[in-house]
Every structure is written in structure tokens, then in C-alpha cells.
Amino acid sequence: MLSSFSEMLSYPFIIRALTVGILVCVCAALLGTNLVLKRYSMIGDGLSHVGFASLAIAYALNAAPLAVSIPVCIAAAFLLLRLGENSKIKGDAAIAVMCSGALAVGVMVVSLTSGMNTDISNYMFGSILAMSKNDVILGVILSAAVMLMYILFYNRIFAVTFDESFSTATGIKTGLYNALIATLTAVTIVLGMRMMGTLLISSLVVFPSLSAMRICKKFKSVVIFSVIISVVCFVSGIYFSFVFSVPTGASIVSANILVFAIVFVIQKIKDR
Amino acid sequence: MAVLECHNVSMSYGKNTVLNNLSFSINAGDYLCIVGENGAGKSTLLKGLLGLKKPSQGHFCSSDGLKSTDIGYLPQQSPAQKDFPASVMEVVLSGTLNSHKFSPFYTKADKNRANEMIKTLGVEDIKDECYRELSGGQQQRVLLARALCAAKKVILLDEPTTGLDPLMTKDFYKLISQINIERGITVIMVSHDINSAVNEASHILYLGNNSHFFGTAQEYRESELGKKFLGGEPLA
Numbered sequence: 001m002l003s004s005f006s007e008m009l010s011y012p013f014i015i016r017a018l019t020v021g022i023l024v025c026v027c028a029a030l031l032g033t034n035l036v037l038k039r040y041s042m043i044g045d046g047l048s049h050v051g052f053a054s055l056a057i058a059y060a061l062n063a064a065p066l067a068v069s070i071p072v073c074i075a076a077a078f079l080l081l082r083l084g085e086n087s088k089i090k091g092d093a094a095i096a097v098m099c100s101g102a103l104a105v106g107v108m109v110v111s112l113t114s115g116m117n118t119d120i121s122n123y124m125f126g127s128i129l130a131m132s133k134n135d136v137i138l139g140v141i142l143s144a145a146v147m148l149m150y151i152l153f154y155n156r157i158f159a160v161t162f163d164e165s166f167s168t169a170t171g172i173k174t175g176l177y178n179a180l181i182a183t184l185t186a187v188t189i190v191l192g193m194r195m196m197g198t199l200l201i202s203s204l205v206v207f208p209s210l211s212a213m214r215i216c217k218k219f220k221s222v223v224i225f226s227v228i229i230s231v232v233c234f235v236s237g238i239y240f241s242f243v244f245s246v247p248t249g250a251s252i253v254s255a256n257i258l259v260f261a262i263v264f265v266i267q268k269i270k271d272r
Numbered sequence: 273m274a275v276l277e278c279h280n281v282s283m284s285y286g287k288n289t290v291l292n293n294l295s296f297s298i299n300a301g302d303y304l305c306i307v308g309e310n311g312a313g314k315s316t317l318l319k320g321l322l323g324l325k326k327p328s329q330g331h332f333c334s335s336d337g338l339k340s341t342d343i344g345y346l347p348q349q350s351p352a353q354k355d356f357p358a359s360v361m362e363v364v365l366s367g368t369l370n371s372h373k374f375s376p377f378y379t380k381a382d383k384n385r386a387n388e389m390i391k392t393l394g395v396e397d398i399k400d401e402c403y404r405e406l407s408g409g410q411q412q413r414v415l416l417a418r419a420l421c422a423a424k425k426v427i428l429l430d431e432p433t434t435g436l437d438p439l440m441t442k443d444f445y446k447l448i449s450q451i452n453i454e455r456g457i458t459v460i461m462v463s464h465d466i467n468s469a470v471n472e473a474s475h476i477l478y479l480g481n482n483s484h485f486f487g488t489a490q491e492y493r494e495s496e497l498g499k500k501f502l503g504g505e506p507l508a
Binding site: 037038039151152153154155156158159162163165166167168169170171172213216217218219220222 | 339345
């Protein structure tokens, strides 16, 4: 097992995937806890579909993919987090509308321009081969920024997640921190999309936090534990995918399902 | 000096007016209970006082320079909080955030303040426990501790005794009058329980569907409205 692991590390593209992947996993796990508790578990799904549509448009226009999809996804995240508050379309319905709408737009654009090319289908199901050197640099910078912002505003993000009306009433700028959460989420989703694929990225947001929430009693330990779960599942998923030649995204999600099942059983035994 | 004034305030949801032309003022150190009929706009008024909802007419103001960072608030519990993984200490500490300008982390003073409030409310022994595993009464105390951390001048409470048994309710009222007297914090409470309100509060704001009453608890007892709702018997 050790020899196949070191063999895996001898491929530069796997090193690239691991570098960016671990960083994205950390970001997704950090934000995931807040999103799940704010009842926005599906936001990853919604945003990644919007990401797919914006990438299709970027290819059609010959524009830089990330330069188009990051701002579009941030705008979509704003819309979703705002919609939940005072619109007649509730959060879950808004995400459902956005998912199917964006997917439709993306598919239309693709079929009207070039037809399904490989790049686009990589985005749908994820591929670790999709990482170029520039992607790695951008990925490292952006995820470092997400982590830094999260740590700096950790206490306020906690307060806003736990009780939004208390925070607003006592003079905390809730809107600002909600916008921050939306922006960080959008950036994380766009970065993670390439590797996990549009269809699997939301599991990166939801699974580690859900597992951690089952066994931890403090918010801080939930956050830390979900980061650990996320990274461990990611690395073992990549390894499994390398050894058995199965898709990366799917094996990472499978690892997460396994951890969730184990935690579920542990908690059931503890409760008895 | 008036901590909070309410000038000809009306509040509405769309075309539906729930509060019509209300005026009153509260001085520092007062203990005001807002009571009234269902749908008369008690919770809406509280939202207005907290700045969570804008009045459709009139305005709230303060000649005392009250800022939102001087306010503590005990909201009704939301369903999302029921399964929130957080320790009691984490919840209480988050109340101190409104005295921060820019510093991202809790200071020693914040922790001392949180510990002091935890002690005041007698939840020391469950300090490290998980909020979602506490009983309703314990959760209410924890949220009150958080509100006290945030409150420098005024504390607003939204039906704080809902779901508490009679013994706990009595304890809770005692705590609140302690806070009012010993800390000199102005208390504004929305309540269902008119009898306790009249006994505990210094002032009563009664919101009816057609008429309002504002005055001291004594005046309310002697008024027509008060006699009707307290069952005609003046309380000892």
C-alpha cells in the first residue's frame, strides 16, 4: 500500500490535485458548518450549476473561465442568501429554480456553439487532470484568502449563524457578514468544481460538517473535526481513485459516506 | 431623560396595519411590560424598537444617545437553534461582540464579562455543555446571559417565560427585576402574562386592537382596561 502511495505521489498532476484539493476541502468544511446550520445545505449544488452555465458561456466567448465564473457565482450566492430572508420564493425553492435554470442555460449555450467538448464534461463530473499550473497558483491564493477571512471573522460568523436577529439588534453588521459568507462560499465552490465536478461538489460542503455535528458538542470542535474528516476523505478518495481507476469525485464522496455511516453508528451506540 | 421615545409610530406589513399611531417614552431604569391582545402588534413593536423593522409612519428616537450596541435582546428561540452544536460559553461570549470595533478575537475582558453573567444566572455548572442538550429553562438562562453581555443600557425580552413551568417562571421574573434594580438596566418585556406584568413592572403599555394604554403599573390597575383584564379585583 505504501509503495502504491509513493508511486501516486510521483505524478506531478496528482501533486497539483492534492495541493489545491486539500485547500479547497479545508475551505468547504469551514464554511459547510455554517451553511448547514443556516439551512443552506443545497447552496453548493445551486452555485455549482450556475458555475457550469457561466463556464459554458465563458468558453463560447473565449474568455478566461475563472474570471467569468467567480463573479457570476458570487452574484448568485448573494441572490440566494438574500432571497431566503424576505422574498416569497423560499431558500430551497430558489435553489431548485437556480439549479435547473442554470443547467438549461449551460446546455443550450454548449449545444449552440461547439457541442459537448471534453472540458465541459470534465466540469460536470470532475477530473484531476483538469488542473493546470495557473489553476494551482490561483487555487492556492484564493483558498488561503478564504481561510484567512474565515479565521479573522470566525466569532462574528458564529454569532450571525447562531442568531441573526440578536446580532442585528445588538449592533452587529449582519448583512456584511452574510455577504462575506456568500462570497467565500462562491469562491470555494468554483475552485472545487473542477476537481469534484458540478454534480458532486455540494457533498464536500455538507458531509464533513454533518458527520462532525453528530459527535461534537462545541462549535469550535465541530469546525476543526469537519476539516480533519474532509481532508482525510479527500486524500483516501484520491488514493482509491488512483489504485482502482475510478472517478475521483465519486470516490471522495464514497469515503465521506463511509465516515458518516461510521459516525452514525458510533453515536447510536453512545446514546444507548 | 428618555432612553427611548416612540413618536406617532404606525407599523404595517404591506397594506395591513398592525400598530396605529402609538406614542410613549421610557426613562432610564424603567421596567416596561408590553401586554395586549393577540395580533395587536406586540412583537412588531419590539422589532421596531430593535431596529429590525422600519415603522411605516412616525419614528423612534432617544434623547439619551442610545445605540444598538447598548442593547441586549432575548429573542424567542428559533427552530434552527434547537440542534445547534455550541457550548454554553460560546453562546454567552457571542453577546460581547457588539462592544468590539475591529478586533476579531475575544479579549480577557470579554471572557470575564461572560463568566460574570454565567455566574449571575447560575449556569456555571453547565458552562461547557452543549446548548442543544439543555432543558428549555436552562437554554433561556443561557440566552439571557448572552443578552446581558450585550446590554449596557437596555434589555429587551420577547415573551421570555413561554414554555417555562410556574416555578421557573417565578425565578425568571426575580432575575429580571434583579437586573433592573441592581444593574440599573432598563427592561422592556413583551409578555402574555398580564398579572405578573402588573406585579413586576413599573410601567405598562397595553396594546388593544382599537385603543392603547400607557402609564405606570398603578395607573393601569386603576384604569377601566386594567380592571377588565385583571378581573376587577385590585391585586395586593
